[in-house]
Amino acid sequence: MRDSLPPGLGETGANRPLRVAMVSVHTSPLEQPGTGDAGGMNVYVLELSRALARRGAQVEIYTRATTSAQPKVTDAEPGIRVIHVSAGPYEGLDKNDLPGQLCAFAAGVLRAEAHRPEGWYDVLHTHYWLSGQVGWLAAERWDVPLVHTMHTMARVKNASLAPGDAPEPHGRIIGEEQVVAESDVLVANTEQEAADLVRDYRADPGRVRVVQPGVDLDVFSPPPDVDGRDPAERDRRRAAQRAGLRERLALPVDRKIVLFAGRVQLLKGPDVLVRALGERVWEEGDGQPPLLVVLGGASGRPTAVRELEALAYQEGVAAHVLVRPPVPQQVLADYFRAADLVAVPSHSESFGLVAAEAQATGTPVVAAAVGGLRTVVEDGVSGVLVPDHEPESWALVLKSLLDDDALRAGLAVGARASSTRFGWDRAADEILDVYEQARKHHSTRPQPVPR
Incomplete structure (x- = not known):
């Protein structure tokens, strides 16, 4: 386990904790995986946030509100806060309807951050292309590095459609290309995904990092061994x-x-x-x-x-x-x-x-x-x-x-x-290195117009 954060991340006059903003527009890490749009990405966002919080980071996750009963802010666990942003009707929207709500969602994210002192977040990590579109705007506004994890890609999905399944729309492909171009670092789950990003989306290989997701090895463990020599x-x-x-x-x-x-x-x-x-x-x-x-x-x-x-x-x-x-x-x-x-x-x-x-x-x-x-x-x-x-x-x-x-x-x-190849602590250590790489790349970009 890492003993300290990478140099340059989360350091001000006093060595305060690293502050990470995560964006997961279409699915909340608090939802039960396995139905609707909730799946492996929910687990990924929550478990990665937990591992980062164990290293002293403060993680705030922005996601779209889907019921009026959800509190605007939930302190999910120590070091992890979930912020539910109102964008469109609570119910009746699926993932394909959400591009029309990205403007409203981005406005909600910027509004939630506006009461904070300037420079509050150290890094912005977005998940799936919808979140990347929001993150592109927010990262420029906040002047922070943008890290993006695709999770799935339209061109890859369309190349292996199930019989009877509808292809992903061209608008998603364009949106993904924009996010690839604007991200400081792209996180791929495997070497194959990294190759797909370079081949299908013309990603800069130097800004693609492979970080394999983890498994909660305390929960997902073999049955206890049984005694008996025979x-x-x-x-x-x-x-x-x-x-x-x-x-x-x-x-x-x-x-x-x-x-x-x-x-x-x-x-x-x-x-x-x-x-x-x-x-x-x-x-x-x-x-x-x-x-x-x-x-x-x-x-x-x-x-x-x-x-x-x-x-x-x-x-x-x-x-x-x-x-x-x-x-x-x-x-x-x-x-x-x-x-x-x-x-x-x-x-x-x-x-x-x-x-x-x-x-x-x-x-x-x-x-x-x-x-x-x-x-x-x-x-x-x-x-x-x-x-x-x-x-x-x-x-x-x-x-x-x-x-x-x-x-x-x-x-x-x-x-x-x-x-044993997969563990969230290992993944979090590698993600911290990704954040540092993103900070260095961001520092070489033209500075945004001061707000």
């Missing part, structure tokens, strides 16, 4: 341990379980898993597919969950699909531990936080070989990467793993070892 006895105790966990979660004890955790939308690919359950490969052996547990809510279309359940009925596998709402992180970790496999069939992922969290609990992951999942999942070590989204391919891989207890046990060991 291997057969240890296996029996482990089975009893898992059975007890499944009983607490109201899951069947005597079935193989494949878990999907995330928003129910075409991009995330839960339909691939439902179709895979309908493949003929399951007729071999005991003649039935595993139970697919879907933890997630509708995203994009309010009928997404009902459509997934209707697809299961059409495929004749409704009895093998169980849909439940998203759950808090501590409960999610128990679901990971209770599953035989976790499946991540996304068509596009900048990182793949679910895969990293599942592996940290010691559960092997079957994932699509796309984006950041190729970094998170070590093929043949912590899980298996599937080269396409064909239901038969997924059925074959899932069945081969579910039929081989020894293979899954070996992957479970690899999953636990692989998870």
Whole structure:
């Protein structure tokens, strides 16, 4: 853990704490991930803020108010404040409606900061292109370095659309290009994302830094080891341990379980898993597919969950699909531990936080070989990467793993070892270095007109 902040950051006449403004327009870090527009980015913003606060930084997160009941300012945790900005109607707006509210949101951010002494913030860190548009204006107004994390990019998503999914609009691409040009430093989750930024958005390679997100390794941890020198006895105790966990979660004890955790939308690919359950490969052996547990809510279309359940009925596998709402992180970790496999069939992922969290609990992951999942999942070590989204391919891989207890046990060991690569303390240390790099770059820019 870093003992002190980088030279130059957060230093005035007295060595005060680093003050970070974060902007997350379309989704609040306080929302439950797994439904609507809330997902891995919520976890990223909150966990990074926590790690920065542990290092003495003061973090203020600006996000759009979505209900009238939300307080304007919430002291979420020591060192972390969430500011809800009114911009447009509280309800009825999805992500695609928000570009028309960016002016109102930016005005709210500037108004909230205006009562502070000049030079209050040391750095501005924005998340997703909508926030980057707001940050571009605010950073210039406040004369602070702008750091931006894309999380997802329109050109990358459009290159790997799920069948039936709508492409991202050209206006988003233009907005992303502007944010790339104006940011002092761009944070990429993986080397692949960094290459995408340079290739697709003409980003300056010298201003792109790779910082892999972390996993809360205290929450997402393997089940406690069981005693017993005899291997057969240890296996029996482990089975009893898992059975007890499944009983607490109201899951069947005597079935193989494949878990999907995330928003129910075409991009995330839960339909691939439902179709895979309908493949003929399951007729071999005991003649039935595993139970697919879907933890997630509708995203994009309010009928997404009902459509997934209707697809299961059409495929004749409704009895093998169980849909439940998203759950808090501590409960999610128990679901990971209770599953035989976790499946991540996304068509596009900048990182793949679910895969990293599942592996940290010691559960092997079957994932699509796309984006950041190729970094998170070590093929043949912590899980298996599937080269396409064909239901038969997924059925074959899932069945081969579910039929081989020894293979899954070996992957479970690899999953636990692989998870040690990811930690939020390491990520925060690297982000502090990014902030210092951004400060140095910002100092070379033409000075804005004094206000």
